[in-house]
Amino acid sequence: MSRAVARLVAYAEGRSIALAPHTTHEILESPRPTWVPGAAAHALGLLPWRGRRIPLIDVAALVQGGMTDRADACRYALVVAWQEAGEAALSYGALALHALPQMTEVSDVQLCPLPGDSGLWPRLALSCFSHEGQAVPVVDTARLFSATSAGTAR
Known part of the structure; x- marks a missing residue:
């Protein structure tokens, strides 16, 4: 049985995505x-982050196809990175959070189908696992930001 560590990021009440820990900064x-x-x-x-301006996105608004509530400022931002190609420089963006991310250990016995609540999951997710009764898509940060029109400011 294979095991891995994932960073759980709550994006809405009772809904989370998972990121590979090395993509979070x-x-x-x-x-x-x-x-x-x-x-x-x-x-x-x-x-503004380390002399750059990076896009800050609301994952809930992205996957649910709604508007973000700009008046409800997020409590935290999680800076994430991805690489467009093998030798390319890292690109950065940030996810709006209302709670701190958590670490969890995942095994292949937790594999499950992607949630059916968004047509974007097949484009964004690498896999999906069950955690505490919910399906948690494992999101590729490059796909997450390439699927957005927020840009990839570096």
């Missing part, structure tokens, strides 16, 4: 993004 408290006119409905804006 830093948690920021009380992020203050700059709103970008004309940005996608799930985009909260550009977040």
Whole structure:
């Protein structure tokens, strides 16, 4: 039986995604993004981070196809990274969070089908596992940000 560690990120009440721990870099408290006119409905804006401006997105608004509530500022931002190609520089973005992510150990016996609540899961997820009675998609950060119109500012 194979085991792996995953970072659980709650994106809505009772709903989470999982990320590979190596893709997560830093948690920021009380992020203050700059709103970008004309940005996608799930985009909260550009977040200053280490001399860059990186896109901050609301995963719930992305997968549920709704608008993000800009008045309800997120409590945290999780900075994530991905690489477009083998030799390319890392790209960065951030996920809006209302609670801190958790670590969990996952085994292949927890494999389950993707949730049926969004047509985006097949494009975003590498796999899915069951955790505490819910299906948790394992999301590829590159796919998550390429599926958005929030941009990939570096």
